[in-house]
Amino acid sequence: MDSKRYTIQDIAREAKVGVGTVSRVLNNDPNVKEATRLKVKQVIKRLGYQPSFTARSLRTQKSQTIGFIADNVATTPFAVNLIKGAQDAARRHGKLLLIVDAGNDPQLRERALKSMLEREVEGIVYAAMFHQEVVLSAEFRSVPTVLVDCYTRDKSHPSSVPDEVQGGKDATEELIKNKHKRIAIILNSELSSPHPAAKGRYQGYCEALEEANIELDPKLVRTGDGDSALSFKITLELMSLAKPPTAIFCCTDRMAMGTYDALKSLGLSIPQDVSIIGFDNQEVIAEQLHPPLSTMALPHEKMGRWSIDYLLDKSQTSTEQHVFPCPLIKRASIKDLGA
Amino acid sequence: MDSKRYTIQDIAREAKVGVGTVSRVLNNDPNVKEATRLKVKQVIKRLGYQPSFTARSLRTQKSQTIGFIADNVATTPFAVNLIKGAQDAARRHGKLLLIVDAGNDPQLRERALKSMLEREVEGIVYAAMFHQEVVLSAEFRSVPTVLVDCYTRDKSHPSSVPDEVQGGKDATEELIKNKHKRIAIILNSELSSPHPAAKGRYQGYCEALEEANIELDPKLVRTGDGDSALSFKITLELMSLAKPPTAIFCCTDRMAMGTYDALKSLGLSIPQDVSIIGFDNQEVIAEQLHPPLSTMALPHEKMGRWSIDYLLDKSQTSTEQHVFPCPLIKRASIKDLGA
DNA sequence: TTGAAAGCGCTACCAT
DNA sequence: ATGGTAGCGCTTTCAA
Numbered sequence: 001m002d003s004k005r006y007t008i009q010d011i012a013r014e015a016k017v018g019v020g021t022v023s024r025v026l027n028n029d030p031n032v033k034e035a036t037r038l039k040v041k042q043v044i045k046r047l048g049y050q051p052s053f054t055a056r057s058l059r060t061q062k063s064q065t066i067g068f069i070a071d072n073v074a075t076t077p078f079a080v081n082l083i084k085g086a087q088d089a090a091r092r093h094g095k096l097l098l099i100v101d102a103g104n105d106p107q108l109r110e111r112a113l114k115s116m117l118e119r120e121v122e123g124i125v126y127a128a129m130f131h132q133e134v135v136l137s138a139e140f141r142s143v144p145t146v147l148v149d150c151y152t153r154d155k156s157h158p159s160s161v162p163d164e165v166q167g168g169k170d171a172t173e174e175l176i177k178n179k180h181k182r183i184a185i186i187l188n189s190e191l192s193s194p195h196p197a198a199k200g201r202y203q204g205y206c207e208a209l210e211e212a213n214i215e216l217d218p219k220l221v222r223t224g225d226g227d228s229a230l231s232f233k234i235t236l237e238l239m240s241l242a243k244p245p246t247a248i249f250c251c252t253d254r255m256a257m258g259t260y261d262a263l264k265s266l267g268l269s270i271p272q273d274v275s276i277i278g279f280d281n282q283e284v285i286a287e288q289l290h291p292p293l294s295t296m297a298l299p300h301e302k303m304g305r306w307s308i309d310y311l312l313d314k315s316q317t318s319t320e321q322h323v324f325p326c327p328l329i330k331r332a333s334i335k336d337l338g339a
Numbered sequence: 340m341d342s343k344r345y346t347i348q349d350i351a352r353e354a355k356v357g358v359g360t361v362s363r364v365l366n367n368d369p370n371v372k373e374a375t376r377l378k379v380k381q382v383i384k385r386l387g388y389q390p391s392f393t394a395r396s397l398r399t400q401k402s403q404t405i406g407f408i409a410d411n412v413a414t415t416p417f418a419v420n421l422i423k424g425a426q427d428a429a430r431r432h433g434k435l436l437l438i439v440d441a442g443n444d445p446q447l448r449e450r451a452l453k454s455m456l457e458r459e460v461e462g463i464v465y466a467a468m469f470h471q472e473v474v475l476s477a478e479f480r481s482v483p484t485v486l487v488d489c490y491t492r493d494k495s496h497p498s499s500v501p502d503e504v505q506g507g508k509d510a511t512e513e514l515i516k517n518k519h520k521r522i523a524i525i526l527n528s529e530l531s532s533p534h535p536a537a538k539g540r541y542q543g544y545c546e547a548l549e550e551a552n553i554e555l556d557p558k559l560v561r562t563g564d565g566d567s568a569l570s571f572k573i574t575l576e577l578m579s580l581a582k583p584p585t586a587i588f589c590c591t592d593r594m595a596m597g598t599y600d601a602l603k604s605l606g607l608s609i610p611q612d613v614s615i616i617g618f619d620n621q622e623v624i625a626e627q628l629h630p631p632l633s634t635m636a637l638p639h640e641k642m643g644r645w646s647i648d649y650l651l652d653k654s655q656t657s658t659e660q661h662v663f664p665c666p667l668i669k670r671a672s673i674k675d676l677g678a
Numbered sequence: 679t680t681g682a683a684a685g686c687g688c689t690a691c692c693a694t
Numbered sequence: 695a696t697g698g699t700a701g702c703g704c705t706t707t708c709a710a
Contacts, residue, residue, distance in 0.1 A: 007687055018697035023689055033695060053457040054402065055687035057393045058702050065437075065458075074423040077416030077623070084413040087440055091447075096454050098404075099438040101426055108430075115435050118392040119404075228627040254627050261629045264603050284416070284623060288567040288593050290600045346703055357681040362705055372679060394703035397686050 006049045015043040026051055057120065066090060066308065067116035067124040068099045069109060071150075076129035078282045078300075082148060085304025086125060093312050095122070106137075113139055123311040126150070127304070131161055131196050144315040148307045149300075151321060158315055160303040160322040164197050167296040167326030168204025168251075171277045174294070174328055175247045176212045179337035180275060183209070184220040184238050184245035186231055186259070188252040188279075191223070201251050201279060220245055228258030235262035239274075246337065247275040253282040256293055256333075271335035281329050292331035299324035345388045354382040365390055396459065405429060405647065406455035406463045407438045408448060410489075415468035417621045417639075421487060424643025425464060432651055434461070445476075452478055462650040465489070466643070470500055470535050483654040487646045488639075490660060497654055499642040499661040503536050506635040506665030507543025507590075510616045513633070513667055514586045515551045518676035519614060522548070523559040523577050523584035525570055525598070527591040527618075530562070540590050540618060559584055567597030574601035578613075585676065586614040592621040595632055595672075610674035620668050631670035638663035 008026075012019040017040060024032050025040040032040075043049075057063045068086055073079065083099065090097050098116055102109040116124060117139075124143055128134060128150035136145070136152055147159035175183050185205050189198040202221070209216050219241060222234045231250060235258065238245055250256040256278040263274055270276055270291060278286060278295035286293040302324050310320070347365075351358040356379060363371050364379040371379075382388075396402045407425055412418065422438065429436050437455055441448040455463060456478075463482055467473060467489035475484070475491055486498035514522050524544050528537040541560070548555050558580060561573045570589060574597065577584055589595040595617040602613055609615055609630060617625060617634035625632040641663050649659070 005687095008689095009687080012697095019688080020690080020698075021696060024696085027689080031695060036695080050453075050456055052397070052459065052687050054393055054396045054459055055702090056689075058391070058397050058704085059687080059689045061702075063393065073419050077419050080412050080416050080419055083438075084440060087438075091439075096437050096439065096458070098435050099422075099426075100430075100435065101423060114389075117389055119435070120391065120393055228629065232629060254623065257627045258629065261603075264600075282623065284593065284621065285627075288596045288624075290567065290571060290597065344703095347705095348703080351681095358704080359681060359683095359706080360679085363680090366705080370679060375679080391703050394686090395705075397688085398703080398705045400686075 005052075006047045008049075008051070010047065011040065011043050011049055014047065015040045061120070063120040063122060064095050065098055065119060065121050066095050066311065067113070067119075067121040068097045068127065069112050069116075069124060070099065070101045070127045070129065071104045071109075071134075072129045073101045074103070078280065078284075079127075079129045079149070079298075081300035082127055082129075082304040085301035085306075086127075086148075086308050087304075089305040089308035093308065095308075095312075110137060110139065113137075117143060123315065125304075125307040125311060127307070131164065133194065133196075144311055146307045146311045146315055148303050155321055156319060158310055158319045158321070160306050160310075160324060161196070162298050162303070163323045163325050164200025165204040165207070167279065168201030168249075169208045170204070170326070170328055171201075171249055171279065171296050172205045172208035173212075174334065175249065175275060175277060176208060176214070178247075178275065178334055180247040181214055182217070182220065182243060182245045183214075183247045183249060184222065185249045186222050186224045186234055186251060186255055188224060188226040188255065198251060205249060224251070224255050226252045226254060228254050228261070231255035231258030232262045233258075235259045236266070239263070239266055239268070245274070247277070247334070249277050249279075251279050253278040253280045253285040253293060253295055256295070257285055257289065260289055260293075271333050275334040277334060279326075286329070286331065289333075291333055294331045294333045295329055296326045297329050298326060344391075345386050347388075347390070349386065350379065350382050350388055353386065354379045400459070402459040402461060403434050404437055404458060404460050405434050405650065406452070406458075406460040407436045407466065408451050408455075408463060409438065409440045409466045409468065410443045410448075410473075411468045412440045413442070417619065417623075418466075418468045418488070418637075420639035421466055421468075421643040424640035424645075425466075425487075425647050426643075428644040428647035432647065434647075434651075449476060449478065452476075456482060462654065464643075464646040464650060465496075466646070470503065472533065472535075483650055485646045485650045485654055487642045494660055495658060497649055497658045497660070499645050499649075499663060500535070501637050501642070502662045502664050503539025504543040504546070506618065507540030507588075508547045509543070509665070509667055510540075510588050510618065510635050511544045511547035512551075513673065514588065514614060514616060515547060515553070517586075517614065517673055519586040520553055521556070521559065521582060521584045522553075522586045522588060523561065524588045525561050525563045525573055525590060525594055527563060527565040527594065537590060544588060563590070563594050565591045565593060567593055567600070570594035570597030571601045572597075574598045575605070578602070578605055578607070584613070586616070586673070589615060589617050592617040592619045592624040592632060592634055595634070596624055596628065599628055599632075610672050614673040616673060618665075625668070625670065628672075630672055633670045633672045634668055635665045636668050637665060
């Protein structure tokens with residue numbers, strides 16, 4: 001292994017210059033004669049010298065490192081795009097990410113923060129794996145912190161969240177555009193739950209219906225739990241209505257799986273008999289379903305990217321609450337009734 | 340924000356002791372009088388002093404940090420358990436993970452390694468997101484490196500990979516145990532491809548058949564591409580055989596989705612008419628499928644955990660190539676023909 | 679048991 | 695344009 005690390009002194013001695021000059025070469029200081037620069041660079045290359053980030057950090061008080069605390073990556077794998085976005089942005093800025101998954105455990109979260117603070121991170125991004133309100137300890141005030149897919153009640157930290165209302169509205173409008181009038185919605189949780197997703201998506205659904213002058217039929221709004229099994233059952237019930245829906249808005253791609261199954265078990269085909277739109281764009285489902293599922297994408301990658309950019313650029317000066325639109329991903333689960 | 344960070348000097352002055360003593364208290368050195376220790380601890384607490392990791396690292400040449408380079412987390416979300424396992428192990432050892440997703444780009448990979456080396460990481464774990472051979476630059480020899488879900492041809496780095504053969508064998512045996520004799524297999528890639536998964540799982544399938552004295556029927560072995568669409572088509576063909584299979588081993592849960600669909604479109608039910616076993620235990624599929632899919636789990640979390648433990652404990656002394664078994668996850672897609 | 683002092687490898691300032 | 699030097703905040707001798 002690494003027999004011996006060279007230091008800036010070794011380079012200086014070998015190149016017969018002062019350490020200051022070596023440092024200047026390292027940092028691309030223009031005040032170095034071209035000849036000297038070349039000479040130094042050569043020695044650096046020959047010895048395979050690697051500057052010590054630690055020493056540099058100590059001196060400059062900049063770690064070039066950002067802490068990323070996630071609340072539960074493992075259980076919500078499709079949210080990894082959040083990390084991908086954050087990481088891409090970090091790389092552009094020349095930073096590295098110290099990532100820890102605190103698994104929704106407040107104690108782990110504090111310990112992670114502490115470890116990161118010790119390492120003098122330049123900031124923290126705290127990411128929830130689904131849209132929710134969070135409460136952060138006061139410690140988070142000691143370092144610039146930006147929130148992703150979550151927010152604090154007092155909006156004291158900058159945050160970025162998906163636009164659930166617009167998503168719900170656009171999904172419904174897509175169905176309306178295709179001349180559907182009897183549009184069922186299967187919510188992903190109780191409207192009374194604290195999670196903004198169900199509430200927002202439902203509100204968007206209502207708004208779209210209203211603007212299109214379609215009367216909301218309470219029989220067509222049902223409450224699921226986000227999983228396929230219950231959605232299967234609900235779909236069966238929906239289709240046994242006197243006037244069954246021609247389209248179903250599943251507030252979760254996972255629920256769409258159950259709905260697909262139920263419809264097929266009834267001998268109905270998608271989208272000929274019933275059109276479906278999902279939400280989340282959980283690729284492994286939406287792309288593998290038969291036919292591929294049209295759905296609203298969560299802007300995970302964009303939110304991740306934004307969080308780093310904002311942290312580095314403006315988190316000192318404001319606490320913007322940024323809302324990202326959820327784009328429609330068209331696939332093949334919607335039929336145009338007007339055609 | 341952070342008005343002013345205190346240093347060890349501040350604490351020493353305030354507690355009227357030398358910095359050495361403060362340092363000793365910080366590091367739980369037994370050679371400190373209890374009274375002094377208490378006094379110092381009090382000042383530390385009162386001032387909210389946080390030791391600087393950077394300074395400590397510089398002095399001790401230990402960063403307490405490990406680099407984790409992944410080749411493509413984003414496209415293979417179910418492999419995040421790998422990160423989870425690594426991170427849990429790291430926490431137990433009091434280390435933090437510097438994670439970068441190099442997205443299968445060798446150049447990014449080198450840059451990531453360089454950044455990590457600068458930060459004086461104590462080691463690197465390089466993780467592929469599916470089982471494969473990798474070629475690593477010589478740079479990786481300058482720091483302890485352990486491989487996960489991949490290996491180098493010359494086995495010069497310790498590595499951990501899933502036991503594809505055992506997985507394929509156990510999957511097939513589970514079917515045989517349930518009295519199936521006509522067992523089809525849908526491979527996830529060409530046998531000639533460089534990926535060990537298809538080859539290993541197929542080998543396990545052959546071994547299980549042979550040990551049970553079941554003759555292998557070439558008509559029952561088909562080559563898919565890992566996705567549901569092709570698997571759908573293959574399943575249709577399989578079922579139109581003169582003697583169709585009573586069970587299908589899908590080498591990928593995603594392919595099982597297509598198989599489910601095809602079977603249902605034929606009016607066949609699972610597992611009454613045909614039994615299915617998958618591979619990967621991609622939870623969002625296996626759990627949401629109807630009925631839930633029995634499948635072989637990839638030992639991602641265990642491999643991740645092992646990689647850190649091994650790195651910290653023994654990577655200096657050997658280059659073990661560790662093979663982890665793939666456990667069977669029983670759900671409801673297999674019928675016992677003997678019952 | 680404790681304090682003082684010497685660095686860890688680097689940057690930045692002050693001379694020259 | 696360059697060299698010398700003083701720290702950054704800590705740990706670890708060495709003396710006392």
